Amino acid sequence: MxxxxxxxxxxxxxxxxxxxxxxxxxxxxxxxxxxxxxxxxxxxxxxxxxxxxxxxxxxxxxxxxxxxxxxxxxxxxxxxxxxxxxxxxxxxxxxxxxxxxxxxxxxxxxxxxxxxxxxxxxxxxxxxxxxxxxxxxxxxxxxxxxxxxxxxxxxxxxxxxxxxxxxxxxxxxxxxxxxxxxxxxxLGMLRGEIVCRLPDDYNWAQHGATGSIIPMNDVITRINRIPVPRRPFTSIVLGSIHGGISHQNIARQTTLGFEVRSESADILHEIRQRMEDLVAEVGAQSGLRVDLDFFARRExxxxxxxxxxxxxxxxxxxxxxxxxxxxxxxxxxxxxxxxxxxxxxxxxxxxxxxxxxxxxxxxxxxxxxxxxxxxxxxxxxxxxxxxxxxxx
Amino acid sequence: MDPRDWLARNTFHHSAFQDLRRLVAEKERQGLRLSLCIPTLNEEKTIGKEIMLLRAELVSRYPLFDEIAVIDSGSSDRTREVAAAFGADVYESADILPETGTRRGKGENLWKAIYQLAGDIIVYLDADIKNIRPHFAYGLVGPLIERPEVRYVKAFYDRPLAGAGGTRPSGGGRVTEILIRPLFSLFFPDLAALIQPLSGEYAVRRETLERLSFPIGYGVETAHLMDVYRAHGLEAFAQTDLDRRVHRNQSTGDLGRMAFGILQTFLSRLRPGGGAEALPELHAMLRQFQARDNAYELVEHHIVEEERPPMIDLPAYRQRRGLPP
Known part of the structure; x- marks a missing residue:
């Protein structure tokens, strides 16, 4: 040897x-x-x-x-x-x-x-x-x-x-x-997408013509309020956003791609719960369908x-x-x-x-x-x- | 040979030669030396990739080629430096056979390559192929290694192996389809069997190359086809499908100048016994137009297709190759 x-x-x-x-x-x-x-x-x-x-x-x-x-x-x-x-x-x-x-x-x-x-x-x-x-x-x-x-x-x-x-x-x-x-x-990791979309029976008169972008803005604002500790190292990366098709049309769907990283499995779990809560809140307040999908998880x-x-x-x-x-x-x-x-x-x-x-x-x-x-x-x-x- | 038979027998797909171990073994059995020549003028963006990839795959991994050379027309950018950095033998065209003087044009470099390079077969590749792959070179030498009667192999492109079936248009670029193919169909119908007669990629045996005169400009490919055909017939040619080629597109004005030069070459070759002795003296001025504000301006291009003589007629070449004076 x-x-x-x-x-x-x-x-x-x-x-x-x-x-x-x-x-x-x-x-x-x-x-x-x-x-x-x-x-x-x-x-x-x-x-x-x-x-x-x-x-x-x-x-x-x-x-x-x-x-x-x-x-x-x-x-x-x-x-x-x-x-x-x-x-x-x-x-x-x-x-x-x-x-x-x-x-x-x-x-x-x-x-x-x-x-x-x-x-x-x-x-x-x-x-x-x-x-x-x-x-x-x-x-x-x-x-x-x-x-x-x-x-x-x-x-x-x-x-x-x-x-x-x-x-x-x-x-x-x-x-x-x-x-x-x-x-x-x-690092532990959660990767997912949040999708805001107008439902087929969207009531334009009740909710105003805001489309899906402004509620997504609300989602992002709330994500930014989630406390992210420096130790154990934790971060939330908002990596991509797509929505709408032109300047003058209301966006029917907006998608946010994100990744949460942390050295702590407990913190990942906590952030996941907070994101689920805030998505539910925005959905209820906006009348839009807001879906959260965590499609990748690493310990x-x-x-x-x-x-x-x-x-x-x-x-x-x-x-x-x-x-x-x-x-x-x-x-x-x-x-x-x-x-x-x-x-x-x-x-x-x-x-x-x-x-x-x-x-x-x-x-x-x-x-x-x-x-x-x-x-x-x-x-x-x-x-x-x-x-x-x-x-x- | 009937062009349809020729098309069936002498048209290949590069994948027919992808067993490079076998190709190298056959090349060595025949004792052939292979040279790859890339003529350049200001090609610093693409030359490094082309040299690196061909050298890695066809010299280092599979020793198919004995030399890869760049013959440069005096680039003002870093073409020569980049090519040398990736291991090419780099020559300035003006330094080869200096006693014959210097002409500016791709054909000049191709002609001087016959003198400078050692191969029994020379493959010419353009330097601006963005999607260069080893098959661009081995697909062209394959028919020459495997079929002794073949002397000259042309490339053609864009015929996918898998497709939806049925027929679809296939052929060359704009100059080919509106100038060369009609001309060949009128005067040399056999040559119309070549799918892309003007493609800049081809492989030729030395004993054929050294007997060809070389227009130094646009007409070099057309002249080769006519001269080889007259000397050896359609059987001397083969063509290989290289799939897809990504390169710079040329403006219509550029293609007009190309067509003018090609016509000069074509018509000058019709004269000696070709049935067009009665043609008047050809003019060398091409007139094109451009609009400026509300006026039209005449733009004149002086285009003369000068020719280099067959290399074998040069004493310096005969001496270098050990041929009797």
């Missing part, structure tokens, strides 16, 4: 080999990013990933009932299974222009940060391990998970974990950005910051010259945490959403991707070598 120090010593060579694979990684990112894959319609992307897995010599390349794409890199003894997972879907509608532009130092395109780069890394990592002639003892499962975003609510990953043939000992979730993130625990949990897996992740990043940033996340890792699987979420490169009005275009840097790939080698080796094992 290699010591952790020996694992860390491999990292410079891993980064060099990853740098040599730069164009293969970028080509994967471009081709994946340009395949439409709105949530629930990921099949073509998954097929592409499966083809790449097969070309890399992975075994059991297959798609399941949820249209996840999975493949196995067999280990020498296979006593442990390590799951490497990322979401296959994108927030870009299928009919939008999905062209990815390649500049000398960055990629620009719709949602390249979320999540084309991570998928490209998943497709390229087997090549990197082969170049480094590394053979792990553990089986490594590569998973492009379907239906991860929005109402998909990690459906693919949850299904995979629920139906895995063998227990998963470690999980590693990939996100495209930011390199250095080391998410060891999950807080995860590893302590001192867990050996977190320490290993930190050591790997530091050896690569990347400053680790530990914080809680709402990423797909929560599906692993729910099943008691020790897991981390890491980012591959640096990037940002561009300030364009369509809110789709994102840019990510090419340079840091080599370190992003190399960190995976280090963390996998640490998991494989027993250095990340927690207390029994």
């Amino acid at each position: 290699s010591s952790m120090e020996q694992v860390l010593d491999i990292l410079p060579a891993a980064r060099k080999a990853a740098d040599d694979l730069r164009d293969l990684l970028l080509a994967n990112a471009v081709m994946i990013g340009e395949i439409p894959a709105a949530t629930g319609n990921e099949q073509r992307r998954v097929d592409f990933l499966l083809q790449r897995f097969a070309e890399s010599g992975l075994s059991s390349c297959s798609s399941d009932e949820r249209r996840n794409g999975a493949a196995l890199l067999p280990g020498s003894d296979g006593r442990r299974h390590i799951l490497l997972a990322t979401g296959a879907d994108t927030g870009v509608p299928d009919d939008a222009d999905q062209t990815v532009e390649v500049e000398p130092d960055r990629l620009v395109g719709p949602f390249v940060v979320d999540n084309s780069i991570a998928l490209a890394v998943l497709a390229t990592l087997p090549l990197l391990l082969e170049r480094l002639q590394l053979r792990l003892r553990s089986h490594v499962l590569f998973l492009a998970a379907a239906r991860s975003l929005g109402r998909g609510n990690l459906d693919g990953l949850k299904y995979f974990l629920a139906n895995a043939r063998a227990p998963v000992h470690f999980g590693l979730c990939l996100e495209s950005v930011q390199l250095g993130r080391l998410n060891h625990a999950c 807080p949990g995860g590893l302590d910051i001192g867990h050996p897996l977190v320490r290993c992740g930190r050591a790997v990043l530091e050896r690569l010259g990347v400053t680790p940033t530990t914080y809680r996340t709402t990423s797909g890792m929560s599906a692993m945490v729910d099943r008691g699987i020790p897991a981390l979420t890491v980012g591959v490169t640096t990037g940002e959403r561009l300030g364009r009005l369509d809110e789709f275009d994102e840019a990510c840097a090419i340079g840091p991707m080599a370190a992003g790939l190399a960190q995976l080698v280090g963390i996998l080796l640490a998991m494989d070598g027993g250095h990340a094992d927690g207390p029994a």
